[in-house]
Amino acid sequence: MAGQTLLSLEHLSTHYVSQQGTRVVRAVDDVTLALGAGETLGIVGESGSGKTTLALTMMRLLPPAAHIVSGRMMFEGEDLLKKSDEEMRRVRGKRIAMILQDPMASLNPLFSIGNQVAEPIRVHEGASPRTAWQRAVQLLKSVRIASPETRVSQFPHEMSGGMRQRIVGAIGISCEPRLLIADEPTTSLDLTIQAQYLNLLRDLQREHGLALIFITHNLGIVAKMCDQLAVMYAGRVVEQGPVSRIFNAPTHPYTKALLGSIPRMTDGGERLTAIEGQPPDLANLPVGCAFAPRCPSVMTRCRAEAPPEFKTEPGRSARCWLAEPLALRSSAA
Amino acid sequence: MKQYILRRIGYSLLSLFLLSLTIFLFVRVTGDPVALLTEPGASQEDIEAMHRQFGLDQPLWVQYWHFVASFITGDFGQSFYYRTPVLDLYFQRLPNSLLLAAVAMVLSLVIGIPSGILAAVRVDGFWDSAGKLFALLGLSLPQFWVGLVLILVFSVSLGWLPSSGSGTVWHLLMPAFTLGWYFAAAHMRLTRSSMLEVLGSEYIKLARLKGLPEALVIGKHALKNALIPVITLAGINLVVMINVAVIVETVFAWPGIGRLLYEGVTFRDFPVVQAVVVIGGSMIILVNLLIDILYALIDPRIRLES
Amino acid sequence: MTVITPPETTIAPAIRTPRPTAFWRLKGFPLIPVLILVFIALVAIFADVLAPYDPTIGSLARRFRPPFWQEGGSMAYLLGTDHVGRDVLSRLIYGARVSMVVGITAVLVAGGIGTLLGILSGYLGGWADQVVMRLTDTWLALPALTFAIFLAAIVGPSELNIILILGLVYWTRYARVIRGEVLSLKQREFVRLAIVAGCSSRTIMWRHILPNVINSAVVLATLMLGVVIVTEASLSFLGVGVPPPKPAWGLMMADGKKGLLVGYWWLTVMPGLCIMLMVLSANLLGDWLRVKLDPQLRQL
Numbered sequence: 001m002a003g004q005t006l007l008s009l010e011h012l013s014t015h016y017v018s019q020q021g022t023r024v025v026r027a028v029d030d031v032t033l034a035l036g037a038g039e040t041l042g043i044v045g046e047s048g049s050g051k052t053t054l055a056l057t058m059m060r061l062l063p064p065a066a067h068i069v070s071g072r073m074m075f076e077g078e079d080l081l082k083k084s085d086e087e088m089r090r091v092r093g094k095r096i097a098m099i100l101q102d103p104m105a106s107l108n109p110l111f112s113i114g115n116q117v118a119e120p121i122r123v124h125e126g127a128s129p130r131t132a133w134q135r136a137v138q139l140l141k142s143v144r145i146a147s148p149e150t151r152v153s154q155f156p157h158e159m160s161g162g163m164r165q166r167i168v169g170a171i172g173i174s175c176e177p178r179l180l181i182a183d184e185p186t187t188s189l190d191l192t193i194q195a196q197y198l199n200l201l202r203d204l205q206r207e208h209g210l211a212l213i214f215i216t217h218n219l220g221i222v223a224k225m226c227d228q229l230a231v232m233y234a235g236r237v238v239e240q241g242p243v244s245r246i247f248n249a250p251t252h253p254y255t256k257a258l259l260g261s262i263p264r265m266t267d268g269g270e271r272l273t274a275i276e277g278q279p280p281d282l283a284n285l286p287v288g289c290a291f292a293p294r295c296p297s298v299m300t301r302c303r304a305e306a307p308p309e310f311k312t313e314p315g316r317s318a319r320c321w322l323a324e325p326l327a328l329r330s331s332a333a
Numbered sequence: 334m335k336q337y338i339l340r341r342i343g344y345s346l347l348s349l350f351l352l353s354l355t356i357f358l359f360v361r362v363t364g365d366p367v368a369l370l371t372e373p374g375a376s377q378e379d380i381e382a383m384h385r386q387f388g389l390d391q392p393l394w395v396q397y398w399h400f401v402a403s404f405i406t407g408d409f410g411q412s413f414y415y416r417t418p419v420l421d422l423y424f425q426r427l428p429n430s431l432l433l434a435a436v437a438m439v440l441s442l443v444i445g446i447p448s449g450i451l452a453a454v455r456v457d458g459f460w461d462s463a464g465k466l467f468a469l470l471g472l473s474l475p476q477f478w479v480g481l482v483l484i485l486v487f488s489v490s491l492g493w494l495p496s497s498g499s500g501t502v503w504h505l506l507m508p509a510f511t512l513g514w515y516f517a518a519a520h521m522r523l524t525r526s527s528m529l530e531v532l533g534s535e536y537i538k539l540a541r542l543k544g545l546p547e548a549l550v551i552g553k554h555a556l557k558n559a560l561i562p563v564i565t566l567a568g569i570n571l572v573v574m575i576n577v578a579v580i581v582e583t584v585f586a587w588p589g590i591g592r593l594l595y596e597g598v599t600f601r602d603f604p605v606v607q608a609v610v611v612i613g614g615s616m617i618i619l620v621n622l623l624i625d626i627l628y629a630l631i632d633p634r635i636r637l638e639s
Numbered sequence: 640m641t642v643i644t645p646p647e648t649t650i651a652p653a654i655r656t657p658r659p660t661a662f663w664r665l666k667g668f669p670l671i672p673v674l675i676l677v678f679i680a681l682v683a684i685f686a687d688v689l690a691p692y693d694p695t696i697g698s699l700a701r702r703f704r705p706p707f708w709q710e711g712g713s714m715a716y717l718l719g720t721d722h723v724g725r726d727v728l729s730r731l732i733y734g735a736r737v738s739m740v741v742g743i744t745a746v747l748v749a750g751g752i753g754t755l756l757g758i759l760s761g762y763l764g765g766w767a768d769q770v771v772m773r774l775t776d777t778w779l780a781l782p783a784l785t786f787a788i789f790l791a792a793i794v795g796p797s798e799l800n801i802i803l804i805l806g807l808v809y810w811t812r813y814a815r816v817i818r819g820e821v822l823s824l825k826q827r828e829f830v831r832l833a834i835v836a837g838c839s840s841r842t843i844m845w846r847h848i849l850p851n852v853i854n855s856a857v858v859l860a861t862l863m864l865g866v867v868i869v870t871e872a873s874l875s876f877l878g879v880g881v882p883p884p885k886p887a888w889g890l891m892m893a894d895g896k897k898g899l900l901v902g903y904w905w906l907t908v909m910p911g912l913c914i915m916l917m918v919l920s921a922n923l924l925g926d927w928l929r930v931k932l933d934p935q936l937r938q939l
Contacts, residue, residue: 576785
């Protein structure tokens with residue numbers, strides 16, 4: 001891993017509990033992940049696999065029904081779960097920033113672009129309105145918005161989708177965070193603009209030494225952008241490790257299926273639909289491995305007992321009984 | 334957009350036409366126009382003069398034309414009771430109604446908006462339940478009941494406030510509160526639901542992700558968006574308030590339009606009743622039109638649609 | 640990295656199992672309001688048996704008697720007597736009959752007209768729709784009470800007239816909602832099939848549309864009951880409602896108003912309490928039904 005560990009999640013679980021307390025959805029279940037400073041981690045999985053809940057768990061901004069039930073979330077040496085709400089608020093936008101999926105809806109229609117970009121600077125750094133405004137202009141320039149001096153006082157409805165997404169990016173980096181989480185930031189953009197935006201994010205990452213978590217269902221983007229990869233299925237990380245290692249030799253049958261389903265040589269927005277069967281009901285998971293009903297290499301054991309996380313090489317692991325023979329000594333808990 | 338505004342104006346004109354037609358038909362067909370439009374105890378000559386004046390022997394559409402033409406020229410007839418033109422009476426009373434409506438509106442917003450915000454922010458909490466009860470009572474309790482209980486408490490028992498009449502600020506308090514409660518409940522409900530909708534939006538999520546303090550998220554990002562429909566409703570309600578204060582003005586003997594309507598009914602002064610209904614209905618149709626046009630001018634989405 | 644530490648924090652959410660429920664124990668079932676409405680209905684039906692005195696006959700010799708617990712009151716007139724010496728309790732009991740009869744019939748009249756026109760307007764579309772909807776818009780612009788007063792001034796007050804007036808004033812509320820429902824029903828498969836199968840418009844409206852909008856009509860009727868009762872009481876209060884000597888609650892309050900300032904509080908407070916209880920109960924029941932029966936009306 002490059003540099004020191006910036007973020008490490010240890011056995012993190014987030015569950016949704018229905019109002020009567022009778023239905024529990026394990027949206028994030030026993031997730032252990034680590035990310036070094038300046039690294040890029042891709043989190044992939046089908047919709048409903050818990051990617052977004054994991055991101056919101058890291059920001060500690062979950063809907064009221066969701067509860068972080070266990071685990072630790074170490075960031076820059078501190079457990080974010082132990083922070084008070086007020087302390088956590090000062091981390092958000094300042095140390096960890098997040099970009100949402102929908103650029104059209106993420107900007108407030110009633111405030112100018114400059115107002116919204118300058119806001120985190122004013123709140124977190126106590127900058128004067130004038131300084132913050134000037135910084136906003138620079139930020140717009142750095143996300144390559146033409147004539148930022150005029151754009152800064154315009155309103156969201158006067159911008160195109162690609163521009164708005166870049167403005168949301170500018171808000172994300174406004175306080176020079178150490179970690180930026182991007183939740184499917186390109187799904188609603190068309191292909192050329194997607195590519196431009198990804199290049200922009202990569203440049204920003206280099207310039208600012210950001211660590212980046214990229215949540216996507218697009219393996220093409222992962223191949224292009226990421227160092228590390230975590231594959232999620234039914235709330236669990238089923239395989240993780242360096243992107244090149246996983247792409248060359250995937251361990252988990254689900255990862256194999258995902259890699260098999262991507263069209264070659266595209267950055268395109270193809271959805272991962274080529275795997276047979278339905279994603280499981282998270283409130284009603286099978287006893288054994290959650291992927292067993294759809295798995296081509298399923299064994300009897302898989303239906304009875306869920307596999308633990310096996311370390312197969314340094315920095316690499318898989319939750320699959322097939323990985324057991326490859327496991328390093330004393331890895332399974 | 335021009336097309337949209339023209340269409341809205343067209344609808345409003347149609348509504349005004351239907352309003353006048355409705356009133357006309359009810360008076361001429363359902364009731365006995367001669368009995369309604371002549372003074373009680375009028376002589377035979379007076380009645381015949383009335384027949385000629387209104388052309389009651391002519392075909393209905395001619396009668397309708399006279400009827401509308403007189404309204405358009407501002408002729409609502411003579412009050413039997415006050416013996417002055419009805420329109421003069423109306424304008425004499427209007428300022429009082431406006432004053433009452435304005436104070437009631439301020440009260441309703443001062444109560445309705447903060448409690449609506451509180452209910453939405455603490456949804457299903459204590460304040461939400463308290464707010465729901467307040468709204469339920471406001472929308473269910475008959476105004477004459479609220480008014481009389483207020484009189485019983487503040488005038489009869491405590492002796493703090495005058496029970497009726499006008500002239501001082503003290504006279505205004507109870508009628509304004511009685512009228513305002515109903516609207517406070519309506520404004521609270523709308524603020525709450527509109528606030529809840531806004532709080533679920535992506536830009537509020539982003540505002541929280543930026544690490545803004547909750548006060549700023551609610552007070553700046555959510556509030557401004559949530560208040561747009563509330564202010565719109567308040568604009569319409571201000572005009573509605575002028576026209577629905579019959580009960581309040583009767584209970585507290587407040588000399589406004591509502592009281593005029595009550596007097597019109599009690600003294601069998603039909604021209605007065607008719608004028609209050611026609612002018613009130615027209616006012617509400619026109620303010621709806623005005624609000625729609627303002628919306629079209631402000632909101633870029635409507636502008637683009639047409 | 641190979642050492643995996645056990646989870647440190649465990650905040651297990653409370654997990655409860657569901658209980659079987661009887662209908663009156665359903666979440667939020669407004670038991671007390673329903674009991675109050677049933678009670679008022681029974682009082683209205685058995686008014687002749689329950690009322691201790693004739694509500695229309697009094698004697699000036701025993702006017703303004705206070706309720707029994709106040710000084711000067713007696714058990715003979717539990718809730719006191721009014722300005723012409725009539726027994727307040729008996730008048731309240733007969734007043735329940737007026738409110739119930741006028742309220743329920745007026746809601747049925749309004750519901751009948753509104754549902755019929757709503758279905759015609761929504762299903763037929765075109766001209767019929769335009770006419771009904773423009774008329775609805777226009778009539779909705781008139782404040783209900785003002786409109787009702789105007790009509791009462793034309794036709795003169797009687798119990799039947801009040802019912803018709805309230806029906807005329809409130810049908811528009813039904814028409815608008817029902818029309819909306821019909822528009823969405825028209826897109827549904829079973830209605831399309833019926834059209835393809837060659838059913839006549841009348842059959843479709845009667846057999847396929849009407850049964851599907853009844854739920855909404857019932858919810859609206861319950862919500863409207865409270866509104867209609869208040870309007871009826873307001874008309875009586877203003878002297879253009881059910882004519883005296885019939886004991887309507889609103890009229891009792893208007894009569895009692897003059898006595899309020901000299902301390903005859905029971906003449907206004909008692910009928911006021913009755914109206915309040917009835918209207919609140921109807922509204923609570925209506926709110927509950929709206930959420931239970933008809934999710935589409937939730938935002939109403």
